[in-house]
Amino acid sequence: MIIEYPSYYKRFNCIASKCKTSCCSAGWEILIDKETADFYKSVPGEFGDKLRSKIDFEKQSKFKLEPNGRCPFLNENNLCDIYINLGEDHLCQICTEHPRFYECFKDRIECGLGIYCEEACRSVLSQEDKFTTYTEETNEIFDCDYNEEVYDYLRDNRAKIFEYLSDKSMSLNQKIADILWFANTLQQNIDSDMLDDEDIFNVSSVEQKNIEPIFKYLLKLEQNDSNWFNYLNNSFEIYKNNMDKFDLFEKENSDIQKYLQNLAIYYIYRYFLRGIYSEDILSPIKFMAVSIAIIKTLFFCKWIKQGNLNYSDCIYIVKKYAEEIECNDDNIMNLHIACYEVGDFSTENLLSLYV
Numbered sequence: 560m561i562i563e564y565p566s567y568y569k570r571f572n573c574i575a576s577k578c579k580t581s582c583c584s585a586g587w588e589i590l591i592d593k594e595t596a597d598f599y600k601s602v603p604g605e606f607g608d609k610l611r612s613k614i615d616f617e618k619q620s621k622f623k624l625e626p627n628g629r630c631p632f633l634n635e636n637n638l639c640d641i642y643i644n645l646g647e648d649h650l651c652q653i654c655t656e657h658p659r660f661y662e663c664f665k666d667r668i669e670c671g672l673g674i675y676c677e678e679a680c681r682s683v684l685s686q687e688d689k690f691t692t693y694t695e696e697t698n699e700i701f702d703c704d705y706n707e708e709v710y711d712y713l714r715d716n717r718a719k720i721f722e723y724l725s726d727k728s729m730s731l732n733q734k735i736a737d738i739l740w741f742a743n744t745l746q747q748n749i750d751s752d753m754l755d756d757e758d759i760f761n762v763s764s765v766e767q768k769n770i771e772p773i774f775k776y777l778l779k780l781e782q783n784d785s786n787w788f789n790y791l792n793n794s795f796e797i798y799k800n801n802m803d804k805f806d807l808f809e810k811e812n813s814d815i816q817k818y819l820q821n822l823a824i825y826y827i828y829r830y831f832l833r834g835i836y837s838e839d840i841l842s843p844i845k846f847m848a849v850s851i852a853i854i855k856t857l858f859f860c861k862w863i864k865q866g867n868l869n870y871s872d873c874i875y876i877v878k879k880y881a882e883e884i885e886c887n888d889d890n891i892m893n894l895h896i897a898c899y900e901v902g903d904f905s906t907e908n909l910l911s912l913y914v
């Protein structure tokens with residue numbers, strides 16, 4: 560068994576006290592695995608007493624967050640008191656692993672960095688090189704149930720998509736449109752048990768549609784931050800009133816193409832192969848297309864609002880979107896379901912956002 564990582568993975572380091580939007584102050588529930596919780600129950604002395612008073616040991620142990628959403632062990636210097644007092648080995652599993660994610664298959668585990676961490680987001684967005692991975696051996700074994708022939712088909716075609724995305728002769732809009740159509744064809748092949756070899760080719764323009772229904776759908780999901788819906792609504796108003804400047808925005812901000820392309824790769828690396836379990840690979844590709852379209856629109860609104868768009872703005876927007884969508888299991892599931900069954904998310908409608 561192997562474990563696979565994107566090339567930038569090994570360069571990631573938590574920036575701890577330098578982090579402007581620390582995961583330890585985001586108001587997220589921090590669950591503690593049983594082994595660590597049992598250890599915390601046994602820690603002697605004053606720090607042990609503090610641990611026990613700030614942890615809820617009911618059923619699933621978790622830290623009792625402060626009213627402002629901070630972890631009670633994040634000190635005034637934004638450093639972790641558990642790390643300082645007990646060492647890295649005694650952090651709970653979630654604190655050790657964040658922001659890493661794992662996708663498990665029969666022959667491999669795919670690991671990556673979630674973009675809801677600002678430093679991970681920086682690692683993903685700033686990639687200049689072609690996307691590559693490296694592997695290590697692991698003793699883990701997973702008992703997965705899926706069709707291996709379809710799995711191989713998906714892995715081969717995902718590699719084709721990564722290769723296609725790296726082609727610098729086409730615009731990102733064109734590449735995303737082509738990949739949407741390609742995924743549509745792959746899905747038809749899987750549904751009809753005909754795993755034919757397919758090429759990715761240029762699709763031409765379809766009737767232009769508006770991004771409004773997608774924005775409206777996002778407002779039906781749960782919000783983590785109580786300002787998120789306001790932010791989306793205000794952004795959509797800005798977008799509606801300035802649509803004629805969108806081309807100029809894309810022309811003046813050529814760097815965003817690199818960020819968005821790296822994001823497209825992130826979404827495909829993370830979600831496409833997961834489709835093996837439901838044999839639905841079109842929804843993860845649609846999810847990528849929806850996310851890139853929304854994030855690009857939010858970049859545009861920021862540019863309109865402040866007259867320019869810098870790298871930190873992009874990191875903030877991507878991270879915010881990820882916190883609201885990817886960090887909420889219900890939201891990510893509902894958005895994938897919408898991609899599967901809601902008309903506004905049909906392949907044709909999403910294509911119209913790109914060509």
Ligand code: SF4
Pocket residue numbers: 572573574575578579580581582583657658675676677678679
């Ligand atoms: S969000 Fe990322 S960089 Fe910031 S504290 Fe958490 S793991 Fe570290």
